[in-house]
Amino acid sequence: MKTYTKSEFRKKLEMKLTNKRTATLEASTNNDLFYAICSILKDEINQAGLETKQNNIKQKRRQINYISMEFLIGRLIESNLLNAGLLDVCNEVLIELGKDPKAVYSEENDAGLGNGGLGRLAACFLDSIASLGYMGNGFGIRYRYGLFEQRIVDGNQIELPDNWLQEVYPWETRRIEEAVHVHFGGEVTAEQLADGNLKFNYKNQETVLAVPYDVGVVGYDNDVVNQLRLWSAELPNDTVEADYSNRLEHMQSVERISGFLYPDDSTEEGRFLRLKQQYFLVSSTIQTLIKQYKERYQLPITEFHKYHCIQINDTHPTFGIPELMRILMDEEGLGWDAAWEIVTKTFAYTNHTIMQEALEKWPVSQVNSVNPRIFMIINEINERFCKEVYEKHPDLRDKISDLAVISHDVVHMSKLAIVGSFSVNGVAALHSQIIKNHTFNDFYKITPEKFNNKTNGITHRRWLMTSNPKLTHLINDAIGDNWIKYPGELTQLMRYYNDTSFLDQLAEVKLHNKQVLQEVIYKQTGIEVDATSVFDVQVKRLHEYKRQLLNLLHIIYLYNEIKRKPSIKIQPRTFIFGAKAAPGYHIAKEVIKLIHAVANVVNHDSDVADRIKVVFLENYNVTLAEDIMPAAEISEQISTASMEASGTGNMKMMMNGAITLGTMDGANVEIAELVGKENIFIFGLSSEEVIQYQLNGGYRVEDIYKTDVRVKSAMDSLVNEQFGYDYAFNDLYYHILTNNDPYFILKDFNAYVDIHLTAMATYQDKKKWNQMSLMNIMKSGQFSSDRTIKEYATDIWKLK
Structure with missing residues (x-):
């Protein structure tokens, strides 16, 4: 990327202000300056991004595709300035103008496309992939509203919409020409062809347009710019409705798919929307990867896994496994075995929890409603896997119901991710050991070579330097x-x-x-x-x-x-x-x-x-x-x-x-x-003491509460008048005592x-x-x- 002297950067800033904001340098507001700086950076990012893409295609490099429901990227202006080598000169110019750089940078809204560590990890990983010069892009959803904006009223959390897109987001570029169609629901019928193969026909499906918005991911001091592609759900222009009100209602229904992060899963409607989000993300992404692969390399589809690896961040993108199977079989004409070989050499799964209650699972009826063909493929994966366990691992025959991807009318996403991936990693040494020894011990016995550890990390460029x-x-x-x-x-x-x-x-x-x-x-x-x-x-x-x-x-x-x-x-x-x-x-x-x-x-x-x-x-x-x-x-x-x-x-x-x-x-x-x-x-x-208590019992919270003065005094403060009215925190008090203190x-x-x-x-x-x-x-x-x-x-x- 181009380096600027202080005077050059100042002139560039003045030009952007005049052309884009109709403001002079001296009369510019913090908001004017923010957008002008972003415009300077965007020019550099776009050019470097084009050169990065061309170089990668020319060298036919293998690409990592990091799919995550969350990318908690926060503000990008300081990070982009730092990585582009322009932070110091920009700060100096702003100070000369009598401006506080932090106040100018604060004009950017946090892109709150995540909940916590999962999304922040994904953002750090993209930064490192680019800074180390690897070919790798991220894929997520462009939520119209982030998690939520938290306000505290009388001590109570109130959730407000996180309207992070209320102003123009300067880092994104809409790519309508690269939009793809994602299909939900409908019916699937099988037709036997003359050669004995099956052809699957779809009808009455809901079609959604997935429109990509690309955000450049700037590598540190190396002129590499990868992409974070965020998908937005829109109603296709050719959708026919009986009247305007029907079309408007349909449009709002479609746009809800990318409306907000983590819909409330306490309702049937909210759970179904979460599933639609997950399938929307992976279908649009995998369709695009296959299309790009065929256009760029003109190689047989059977070589796809040699040029693309897909890392799924937690189980949310696990539908990608049956979706790739669907495309390879139904659209590319491969048989099951050939498609399965490609899929299981493409996907890698990162696990983020060992708590059974947190392992994602969905009712069969809901998965079938999202896309019946996808459920058919998941069901076939399950049947084949269970048969393989029965034939090759007789010592695990009595565990087949525990190992099954589908059991008791529930699809277990973590099990599908393990079965369909060539790598399963935990995110800390202890966590990975627990996965192997406890959470997924039977899977580990079947394919120990899949399991490995990759302890998490953070980008020191943001968390120390900026x-x-x-x-x-x-x-x-x-x-x-x-x-x-x-x-x-x-x-x-x-x-x-x-x-x-x-x-x-x-x-x-x-x-x-x-x-x-x-x-x-x-x-x-x-x-x-x-x-x-x-x-x-x-x-x-x-x-x-x-x-x-x-x-x-x-x-x-x-x-x-x-x-x-x-x-x-x-x-x-x-x-x-x-x-x-x-x-x-x-x-x-x-x-x-x-x-x-x-x-x-x-x-x-x-x-x-x-x-x-x-x-x-x-x-x-x-x-x-x-x-x-x-x-x-x-x-x-x-x-x-x-x-x-x-x-x-x-x-x-x-x-x-x-x-x-x-x-x-x-x-x-x-x-x-x-x-x-x-x-x-x-x-x-x-950790072993906790696990043993969970497996074998032996802990009684009442014994501590009744005999330990310090514990009793602190606990009783929840239900006396010390911090509010009598029994103000009754629910917390009894939650611990009646549930035997589940978190010790x-x-x-x-x-x-x-x-x-x-x-x-x-x-x-x-x-x-x-x-x-x-x-x-x-x-x-x-x-x-x-x-x-x-x-x-x-x-x-x-x-x-």
Whole structure:
């Protein structure tokens, strides 16, 4: 991409303002400047994208196609400027104009096309694929509305539409000429041809136009631009309706397919819409991949898998397996065996959960309604697989009903993904072991060669370089900038482990970032927090297994201790939460309400005297995370052991110098191995202990509640008048006690209290704490998504 001097960039900016915004440089608003900068970048991105595509076609390189229902890309302007080598010069020009660069960049709306770690992981992976120079594109849905915009009213979560497209989205390009048709429902009949083969005929199907919008994915300092293709559902122009009102109603029905992320699955209609979204995504994507393959390479369809690999991010895109089978057989004329060989050499599956209740499954009737031909193929896959198990694995014959893709009138998407893929990977070492030893143990016995681990990663370009420029500059001054392309070289910071001056500078950077977050907190909540207090952070999806409630019970315990002994010495702490609860998840919403109830009492009690503050930052998203992660000092990663697949928030805070306080779960295990047990705070049950309790019993929550004074006091605070009216949090209280504490919150409570005491005692030794922080930063290169993508590319995708 073209490099600009400051004067060249200023002239280019002036030209764009004059031509596109009819504004002068001096009179331009932040919004004018934002769109002008985007226009400059878009020109560079489009040209580099065209050259990247032409080069890849010329070299006939194998392409990875990353399909995900979520791409939580957030704002792109700073990331694109950084990767294009224009961030510094753009900042300098804006400052000369008397503008705050951050205010200009804030004109971009977060592209909230995801819920949490799954979508953010996908975004990081695309960044790394491009930055490492691989040929790889992402495919998702262009949701008209994101997950939802969270507002808190009287402590209650209210969901508003996330209208991220209310203004022109500058990074996308509509490609109507590459639109494809996706067919739903209808009837399928089989016709036997003269050669004995079957021809399948379709009728009465609903046809939807899938229109692609391409967003350039800019590689760092290498002129590579890949694509994120987002599909929008529209009514085909040739659709005939009896009258205007019918057409309007039909159009609205079609547009709902790409209307919003994760429709409410508590209703039949919502569940069916989710299934339509999933099939819409994979059908439009796979049709396009086959069309491009035939146009670009003019090779037999039997070679398709040699040029395309499809990675499905969780089970949502699993319909891609039968869809590719359908196209290869019904449209390309291949027999079952030839098509199945191609499919099983094309697809790779990433698993993201081991919890049975979270493994996706759908009623046969609904799958058949979405597309009856797809269900026919799934049914045939199941029949053939069960027969193969029966014939080749007699020791597993009594497990066939457990292994079956279809059982008890339900289609199990994870089982379909395993059967139809050549690779099945977990996302952390512990997670992958649990998959092999427990969750999918019988599948592992059948095809152990499929199973592997690829520990998640995050792009250090966004989560360190753009979100924490002061730390980036400190690192560059100390060891140079080679670590940017080779993040493993952050270990060179070891030479400063005993350097008091460097450690003091590291602490100053952290204090600065805390002051930035302090202002954000005040602007959003009106709460004044002490930037010299310990910033203890838990930001992630609100889910029971992530145990925000354990964190709260500890805060309640601390508050009760202060009320019992007002003169007690406690290290001042600011407890920071950020989380969205799924709209239909009552218990999660009750936890959010409890956070606000506790904050309302604690933050206004004169006895506390600012020793503890509780803050909930509403509408947690990527942009807010970019302020939170650099300021965090304690990273709360306290999920029930064995239940968090990996986590990526733990990596982001580690990379910014926070110390992990958590269970031996997910990637915490690998963090602990890297930094050493002396540089992390570990507590609680192990994953094997949790699994054994789940399998064999032996845990009685009543035994703890009735005999442990600290536990009982904290729990009783939920139902006395301490944080609201009598029995205000009755549902949380009885949920734990009547369901035998399914996430072992009370079992781990005392260990959690004790590890906090250890952490606060350690915090008193400033040099020791700064050394721990430095150790986490310099070992965090292992969790760059560049490392993860290199492993995928080498071991699974076989990319050059």
